[in-house]
Amino acid sequence: MNSDHEKPDILITGGTLLTMAPPGRIMDNPVIGIRDGKILFVQQGPPSLSRSMTAREIVDASGCIVMPGLVNVHSHLAMTCFRGLADDLPLMTWLNDHIFPAEAKFIDRKTVYAGAMLAIAEMILSGTTTFCDGYFFEGEVGRAAIATGMRGVIAQGFIDFPTPDRPGRSEQAAIAERFVERWRDRSPLVTPSLFCHSAYTCSPETLQTVKAAARRTGVSFQIHLAETREEVRLLRERYGRKPVQHLRDLDLLDENTIAAHCIWLGGEELDLLAEGRVKVAHDPESNMKLGAGVAPVPEMLRRGIDVGLGTDGCASNNDLDLFGEMGMAAKLHKVFSGDPTALPAERVVEMATIGGARVLGMADRIGSIAPGKEADIILVDIRKPHLTPLYHPFSHLVYAARGADVATSIIGGRIVMKDRCLLQIDLAAVMEEVRRIADRIREAGFHHKADPL
Structure with a gap:
């Protein structure tokens, strides 16, 4: 005994x-x-x-x-409030005509907290014990994590147009560093991070400013990268570079950068990610739903790139079930390559556990069951x-x-x-609050209806 x-x-x-x-x-x-x-x-x-x-x-x-417990390496929790808001649309139409306007009108502290609470409930119910998030009013996501006993990486978001929590681009470095210091030792459950939406919505100056703040404060830097053909076209038009080359030129590629999606990459760009030890968040269901493409994950793994699984936000998935994400990842790469041995089940479970922990720089703490x-x-x-x-x-x-x-x-x-x-969440109350938010969104006419057949 x-x-x-x-x-x-x-x-x-x-x-x-x-x-x-x-x-x-x-x-x-x-x-x-x-x-x-x-x-x-x-x-x-x-x-x-x-x-x-x-x-x-x-x-x-x-x-x-x-x-x-499963590790969700890419999410936007508050977007549970936009679940099903605008479906069956290309990414740029979805973002510019529906999501960005809805965020500008409806995202505030209360909405982010309510959406995060619902997302955390959904994740716990489906086996996720750690999430990595990037959005606005991200402190509210941290509060929700602490209230529910959830583990999370929370990243203050930056983008080059006015956002609900930041009316302008001034003082980006100060805002980033204040956020990190505010959350660094707040709770053992919460780890701060910084997030730039993308290289096509953030100027080179913004990207470098936020990455420099991440380096000074010792936290991870997150970004959407090479998600669509349109993104590749925009960056080549503006800067004469593909997305990964552009980030390389700005000195953003290192072991503390987490790049989400990474679909439209050639061999040279994969080599750049591997050389920089960049971490990748693979979001197969979101990529499939938006018709974005298929990330070359098997090739990433062969190059030794750390890859974890993410759900993305509920507006583009539309759920946060990592078991579904595991099944979809395995099957997607088999049918895309015509190879039934591509991405075997054991490797996919690794991506959803210890692999995800490596992506977040937390493999010494989570992702496996071992003493300590x-x-x-x-x-x-x-x-x-x-x-x-x-x-x-x-x-x-x-x-x-x-x-x-x-x-x-x-x-x-x-x-x-x-x-x-x-045991820590009044689920009925949380769902009722999000329904009230959805009523406001619906009444304002933001609900996209697909064209009839």
């Missing part, structure tokens, strides 16, 4: 464990001890081993796959018709499981969902 000194707060027993440390390791009938928010030990043994241990709370994982790491753990209930029988856990997670199969979620050693019940 364990001594009081070593007694865990939470004991997880039974099930099938995917440690992701190293990736591919599978353990039956594990016993996982959690103390003070961290993983205390991971052991394998007969049921008698767990019966000899005590803890404040014992979680029975029988019939479940136990695995690290943060206790961010989910239990996937496989006692269901669509998950029976079980031969290979990794392929089950990618090709058969859904976010709704996640039964329990633990973040930082705190149980935030148990038996599909959210």
Whole structure:
């Protein structure tokens, strides 16, 4: 029996464990001890081993796959308020005619907080335990993360036209640095970052100013990159360079840059990303829905580029279920390449866990289940018709499981969902608040209706 000194707060027993440390390791009938928010030990043994241990709370994982919580490396949480607002449109039309005008009119602190609360609820319910976000009024996203017990990277957004939280382009460096300092030590759950929307909405001066602030403060720098053919055309017209070449010329490519999408890249640009150790956020469902294209992810991985999975925002996806994203990523690259071995299931699960943690610079803390790491753990209930029988856990997670199969979620050693019940969020109240926001948007005539067939 364990001594009081070593007694865990939470004991997880039974099930099938995917440690992701190293990736591919599978353990039956594990016993996982959690103390003070961290993983205390991971052991394998007969049921008698767990019966000899005590803890404040014992979680029975029988019939479940136990695995690290999923890491969503690219999102815009507040855009849950725009879910389904403007669908079946090209990216530039979607942005310029619908999303940017809606943001200008409706995005404020209250809307961002409400949208973030709904997004966090959706993510916890579908197995995500860490998100990476970039938007306006990003401090409200941080407040929502703390209130719900969610782990998040929050990035203050910058763009070269007036935004809801910043009327002009003045004092960008000061605004960026104040944001980082305000959030650097606010909570162990929240990590600050900085985000420039893109190279076609931000001038070279803005990009360099914000990146310099990120370097001075030691945080990551996020940007949408090479998402569409139109972006490539615009940058070649303005600067005579492709998007990655343009960022190279501005000295923005390094290991603390997280580039989302990265679709329209040739071999030279992939080499530049690899040489700069740039991290990539792959958002397959958003890219497919907007008709943006297919990112060359298998080629990125062959070059040693760290790639994680993201959902993008609900206005372009339209959900935040990383299980769906895993399945879509694996199948998309198989059909696009004509190669059924492209992006195998185990590699996709790695991208959604420890790979995502590497993208965020947090692999020493999250993404795998090992002693000393943060206790961010989910239990996937496989006692269901669509998950029976079980031969290979990794392929089950990618090709058969859904976010709704996640039964329990633990973040930082705190149980935030148990038996599909959210413990920190009044979900009915959160949804009602977002419905009220949607009523205002609808009444103002911002709801795009697709042309009839």
